Amino acid sequence: MGIYVNPGNIPFRDARFSNIYIDKSMLISKTDAVYRTERKFIYVSRPRRFGKSMAANMLTAYYSCGCDSSELFAGLMIEKEKTFPIHLNQHYVIRLDVQRFIESESELDSFISNIEKSVVSELLKEFPECEGFDTGSRLKTALDQIFIQSGKGFVFIIDEWDCIFRIAKNREDMQKEYLDFMRGLFKGADYAELVYMTGILPIKKYGEHSAINIFDEYSMISPKNLGEYFGFTEAEVCAACGRHGMDYAEVKKWYDGYRVGKLHIYNPKSVADALTWDEIQSYWTGTETYEALKVYIDLDFDGLKEAILTMLGNGRCVIDPSTFQNDMTVFRTRDDVLTLLVHLGYLTYDRETSEVFIPNQEIEQEFVRAVKVGGWDGVIQSLERPSGKGFADVVYLPKRNVDRPALVVELKWNKTADGAVRQIKEKGDA
Numbered sequence: 001m002g003i004y005v006n007p008g009n010i011p012f013r014d015a016r017f018s019n020i021y022i023d024k025s026m027l028i029s030k031t032d033a034v035y036r037t038e039r040k041f042i043y044v045s046r047p048r049r050f051g052k053s054m055a056a057n058m059l060t061a062y063y064s065c066g067c068d069s070s071e072l073f074a075g076l077m078i079e080k081e082k083t084f085p086i087h088l089n090q091h092y093v094i095r096l097d098v099q100r101f102i103e104s105e106s107e108l109d110s111f112i113s114n115i116e117k118s119v120v121s122e123l124l125k126e127f128p129e130c131e132g133f134d135t136g137s138r139l140k141t142a143l144d145q146i147f148i149q150s151g152k153g154f155v156f157i158i159d160e161w162d163c164i165f166r167i168a169k170n171r172e173d174m175q176k177e178y179l180d181f182m183r184g185l186f187k188g189a190d191y192a193e194l195v196y197m198t199g200i201l202p203i204k205k206y207g208e209h210s211a212i213n214i215f216d217e218y219s220m221i222s223p224k225n226l227g228e229y230f231g232f233t234e235a236e237v238c239a240a241c242g243r244h245g246m247d248y249a250e251v252k253k254w255y256d257g258y259r260v261g262k263l264h265i266y267n268p269k270s271v272a273d274a275l276t277w278d279e280i281q282s283y284w285t286g287t288e289t290y291e292a293l294k295v296y297i298d299l300d301f302d303g304l305k306e307a308i309l310t311m312l313g314n315g316r317c318v319i320d321p322s323t324f325q326n327d328m329t330v331f332r333t334r335d336d337v338l339t340l341l342v343h344l345g346y347l348t349y350d351r352e353t354s355e356v357f358i359p360n361q362e363i364e365q366e367f368v369r370a371v372k373v374g375g376w377d378g379v380i381q382s383l384e385r386p387s388g389k390g391f392a393d394v395v396y397l398p399k400r401n402v403d404r405p406a407l408v409v410e411l412k413w414n415k416t417a418d419g420a421v422r423q424i425k426e427k428g429d430a
Contacts, residue, residue, distance in 0.1 A: 005122040006066030007095045011057040015071050020244075020272040022236050023079035026057060027229045028062055032083040035194050036153075041186065043161070043197045044217040049269035049284075050231055052198040056095070056159040059196055063155045064093040089154045090125075091193065094119060099160040107170050112181050115139070121154025127152075140185055147191035155194045156186075162199030169329045176394055179204065183212050201343055202326040220342050221349050222320050223260045231258060231265035244275045254280055257359030258348045269347070269363060281361045290369035296337050302333040311347070311366055318353040378391055 001007045015021060034040050040401040046052050059371055062078075073079050074158040096119075101111040115140040123142050124135065132145035137367065146152055152418070161182075170175050187193055195215075202219050203212055210324075218226045234256070249272060273283040297308050307317040310399040323332060324339040331337050338356050341347040348359040358364050 001066035001233075002095060002122040002126070004096060004119050005126050006064050007094055008067040009057075009061035009064070009069045009072060011070055012054075012061035014071070015057065015061070020240070022049070022078050022232055022240065023057065024055065024229055025073065025076040026081075027079045027226070028059065028087075029083070031059060031079050031194060032081070032087055032227075035087070039216055040193065041195045041215040043199070043203060043217045044226065044229075045162075045199050045202050045217070045219045046230055047200060047220070047343065049267060050197050050345065051177070051268050053097075055229065056097075056157050056198055058197070059155075060093055060095045060157050063091040063157075063194075064094070064095070065089050069083055072210065089177060090278070091156045092152055093157060093399075095157045095159075097159045099163045102163060102167055105167070108164075108174055111164075111177060115417055119287060122213060141187070143189070143191045145428060149195060153193040154192045154295050156192060156196070158197040161197040162201045162204070165194075165201060165204055165327050170353070174397075175204065175327075179212060185212055186212075200245075201328070201340075204327055207326045220258075220260065220345075221339070222351075227260040227263045227265070230260045232268045232271050234264050234266070240271070240275060241336050246275055246278065251263050254282075254361045256269060256364075258345075259350050259359075261351065267360075267362065273348055282365050284362050284366055290366050290373070293366055294343075294370040294373065296341060297367070299331060299337055301331070301334040301337060304337055307334060308367065309369070311356070311358045312364070312371070314357075316350070316357040318354050319356050320354070321349070352389070384399055 031042065033041065044055070046050070061067065067089060073084070073088070080086055089219055096115065098115070100113075101114050101118075102108060106112070117135065119139055120133065120137055120142045121135060123146065124133075127150060128144050130146050130149045134143040134150075143154065164171075164178050165175060165292070179372055186195055197215070202217055202221075203215060216222050216224075217410075220230070223230055224351070231248055234252075237251060237256075238248050239373065240246075241251055251271060255267045255270045267284075270283040309315055317338065319335040319338050321335065321339040323344070324336045328340065333339075338347060342349045342356060346358075346363055347356045349356050358367060
């Protein structure tokens with residue numbers, strides 16, 4: 001058992017026997033189905049907090065021959081599948097968390113070589129009988145030699161694949177070097193039996209084409225047949241609330257709302273936190289702050305602020321996500337920004353209508369915080385808001401230190417202006 005080659009199952013064991021665990025093992029049936037086929041390259045992108053690492057740990061525990069995971073999968077749904085005994089702990093696995101190699105900016109220029117050295121070092125120990133490579137060899141060379149001499153292939157499980165595009169946003173040279181490394185590692189590689197990668201963003205585009213075009217991509221925009229594994233489903237959350245005595249209606253209001261294909265998906269980390277602590281609140285700020293959102297909604301694109309205001313008022317906005325370049329720096333239109341926010345989990349996308357909207361109350365709070373400190377003076381007050389005794393349709397408050405009155409807009413159908421004013425006075429709103 002190694003760190004990168006044939007790792008153990010401890011991370012999945014920790015999750016499996018936690019107080020809050022929802023069985024997502026049938027994802028394995030999808031990866032088993034494409035093992036050693038033309039569809040063996042899978043890339044799943046999800047926001048933070050949506051279970052990327054847990055799924056990667058589960059797949060590692062299932063495929064790796066460096067451990068015995070029969071106990072961990074006992075009673076899970078995948079155990080009943082006919083492919084289960086065929087693949088359980090029967091494969092050589094290479095498991096990488098790319099972010100572990102880039103803990104600081106000083107490691108950016110060496111992280112690719114560090115990945116190769118670390119994995120090759122463990123391969124030398126695992127396959128001492130194989131010749132043709134040493135500690136200074138490229139990873140692809142080592143894997144080719146092992147496959148040629150022993151016939152052994154590998155299952156690759158790579159987590160946080162795209163962290164370089166988030167950490168080194170403006171290092172295009174480094175990004176291209178990394179893409180060349182990944183392309184060379186997998187394109188035409190007979191030793192690759194299955195490749196499962198995760199990240200937050202879809203695979204980076206250069207021009208009109210993907211830099212790595214061998215992967216089937218499953219994203220928040222296009223989940224294909226993996227939608228139910230992108231978070232917790234309504235049935236799963238309802239059952240979990242029943243087991244833990246939590247008000248399902250409140251959990252739904254706070255954490256539901258993500259559209260993944262035709263499914264409604266809940267934020268899994270927030271649901272788990274709410275059930276663990278028996279408290280409904282925003283848990284989003286545990287890994288993100290409103291400043292991360294503010295950077296993007298403050299960008300100067302025509303129609304962006306109007307779109308944000310529409311969605312804060314429970315509205316929706318039609319977008320075209322096809323121009324998004326799958327990075328965090330290249331934005332040409334407001335639609336590119338809004339598409340990024342879908343991938344980051346701040347918005348959700350309805351494929352049937354091509355609309356985006358704020359999914360739930362937890363995320364709405366993040367938008368409100370970002371707008372409050374974002375120099376949008378008077379904007380947050382102009383949103384439709386509860387008065388405690390009714391609703392004003394629109395309220396405009398003047399900017400600070402400006403000697404101007406507030407403006408109240410009350411919309412009525414087939415009523416007089418006097419009647420509207422009288423209603424406001426009667427409810428004590430004026």
